[in-house]
Amino acid sequence: MKCIKSVNRVISMSKPHVISVIVNWNGKEDLRECLDSLAHVEYEPFSILVVDNGSSDGSVVFVSTHYPSVDIISLPHNHGYAFGLNKGVLMALEKKPDYIFILNNDTVIEPLAISRLIDVMESEKTVGIAAPKVLCYDQPTKVYSLGTRSYRWLPLPVNFGYKKHDRLSYNRIMEFDYVTGCAMMVRSEIFHEVGLFDTSYYMYYEDADFCRRVRERGYRIVCVGDAVVYHKGARSTGRNKSLFTRIRARNRIWFYRRYRHGPHPWITYGALWLLALLHSVRYIKKRNWELIIPYWQGFLEGWYKSTDFEK
Helix, strand or coil: HHHHHHHHHHHHHHHEEEEEEEEEEECCCHHHHHHHHHCCCCCCCCCEEEEEEEECCHHHHHHHHHCCEEEEEECCCCCCCHHHHHHHHHHHHHHCCCCEEEEEEEEECCCCCCHHHHHHHCCCCCEEEEEEEEEEECCCCEEEEEEEEEECCCCCCEECCCHHHHHHCCCCCCEECEECEEEEEEEHHHHHHHCCCCHHHHHCCCHHHHHHHHHHCEEEEEEEEEEEEEECCCCCCHHHHHHHHHHHHHHHHHHHHCCCCCCHHHHHHEEEEEEEHHHHHHHHHCCCCCHHHHHHHHHHHHHCCCHCCCC
């Protein structure tokens, strides 16, 4: 029996070390459910690092009290999601893990998800980022995100699976150009090669920007369909919809000005203007009058306040 235990210990120690980095901002209850789900993850060695972005809801004390094994960085102010994420990634890298698992605080993960992601990445060394299949928390039979794929003849990438019913054909490995940053497994060495998340985005599109840089270094990006995470979506942004509507509209323009998509940039720009008009119509139909002006403020900021972003 002692020999068996010793062998098992050696096998466990030889497995890749994973650190999950979670950024939190006034999301104590969501964070609790997320950490509870991570407590049931069937993978070792695995550790958790929470970056608190200046919360005022007692999140730091809550985590310290109820989850003593979780490391926590307490930032005095909220400088944006990307800023907090970078703080966590830098601290995680000091511990020299093999992988860093980026995870939103409003997610719930299935026990075998991390193990499955690592299996794929260990068997496919060309994969730099592996994301789970992300399902909607409130409607677990519907897809929140699989990934996004670019085509040379289309001005904008195509988002696969969004709000569609989950199906068996999604339970496979699918290659994409972009995956959502709400849950992504990243090889640690990639951060040394491509850098951290771009804090100028504040939040939104910092994940797409990171994926683009990873792809440009020659790595593949995949979604592992039989690894599952449930996402509540937009919990923190719902507290100030006008501000985050503006930021998202601005960042969309920044991103597509920075990175070429489709047959010609001007075709992409035309598609973005058309998309802006469609968003405005949608706000009008839903009587979200308060979002129309912030949306167009952000949209115009994206064009006129970021000329240095063009490549």
